[in-house]
Amino acid sequence: MGPEKLADYSLKNKIVVVTGGGSGICLSFVKIAHSLGAKMIIGDLRLTQEAKEFMSRVGRDRIVFQPCDVAKWDQLQNLVSTSEAKYKDVPDVWVAGAGVFEPPSSNFWLDPEDTRYATVDINTSHPMKLTRIAMRAVLGKNKPGTVLIISSISGLRGNYGAPMYCATKFAMIGFVRSLAEAEKREGLRVMAICPGLTHTPLWSERPDTMNDFGYEPEHTMSPTDVAERMIEMCQQKSKYGGGVVLETSLYGTRVIPEWNVDPPKHPRLGVGIGDKSREAFGHVSDLLKKERLMGLQKVTSLNGTACLTYTKSRL
Incomplete structure (x- = not known):
């Protein structure tokens, strides 16, 4: 793709914090952003072996891992402290990428929780809170900022088997739309990306879920596919402004309009989890x-x- 050639907002020397950066899509994003010269902060519960090997290979000069449970707001706030301690400034780019997909521990149908849904805390409350933290931080430094939230194509269509996941991703689209004005008023650009079916640990480590939801490998993107679109959104500031919601799948990419969204033109474009899931x-x-x-x-x-x-x- 040559993302450095597309930039009108270069990530070089920018401080970029990524929740969920220890694996999957967000780890791919970390790798690309780091290669472009960004100073990275990974906020995650733990690092996968792949992430550990990457950090060992590139060294610790422009990358730091900060353990973070995104459902705990003090740990989200601590990402700012980490940035200030490591890089002497607050982050410029904030990626809310940590998420879960109907795990047995926080599942609408199994309903094992007595007080609150952890899925909502992770998929919805965490990106909202991180955005508020980002706004306060960049305003305090009187500098612009970018927030990129990972939603999902499942946030554009419902699925009977994953209602809580779909609802949390729908919520992020409404949240981003609502903050479109923040770029003009406060200098904070808030966007969302809605990936289609992507081969990440959310699927690969749960064969039962792959079976239940009709996972179809031939219609699956790689994490790098999505990460490249995310890099493009961060860097092409003139093209992707505040409030933008970008859908991307193996079959194409489109900006989702605010009103009167047309159905997908390709029979597979817009499919989140497999069609077979409706019978599964x-x-x-x-x-x-x-x-x-x-x-x-x-x-x-x-x-x-x-x-x-x-x-x-x-x-």
């Missing part, structure tokens, strides 16, 4: 049948047959 949720149906049966049995044992008949009519 026997486990969801089985779960809900059990819940229905358990509910009816409980009502029967407590209140008798009359109440059972009433409950059926409500269903």
Whole structure:
């Protein structure tokens, strides 16, 4: 791609913080940005072996790993302190890339949580809070900034098997749209990218999920494909302004308009998780049948047959 040739906002010598930079799409972004001369901060729970090897290879002069649980706001704030300690300034570019995809620990259908959904904390609250931290930090230094949030094509279409994931990604599109004015008013450019199906650990480390959602390798991008588009968005400031939502898939890239979004022109463009997933949720149906049966049995044992008949009519 030659991203250095496309730049009207060079990443060279810019401080770039990336949550989720220890693996997947964001690790690919870290590698490219670092090669362009950026000063990198990786905020993640841990580094993959690939990330460790990369950092060992390039040295620690322009890259630092800061352990960070993005659901904890004090740890997000600590990324600013890390930047100031390492690079003597706050970040110029902020990439909110950490995310989860319907894990068993925070899943709408399994519903294992008693107080809050961790998926919402990670996929929605974290990018919002990081953006607010970024705004406060760059305003305090009286300098411009860029925030790039990873949403998803699943934030443009629903999926019965992944409603919480889709909802969190929908939310990020609305959030970015709402902050379009921040570039003109405050000098903070807030954007989102919506990748299609991408081969990352969210899939590769969960074969059961690949099966449930109809994962189709032939329609899958590489993390580098997405990272290159992200670099382009960061560097082509005149082309990608505040409020931009960019969809990218194996079959093409388009800026999503604010109103009246046309359906994909290519039969595969716009597909997030595999189409087969719409028929692949026997486990969801089985779960809900059990819940229905358990509910009816409980009502029967407590209140008798009359109440059972009433409950059926409500269903």
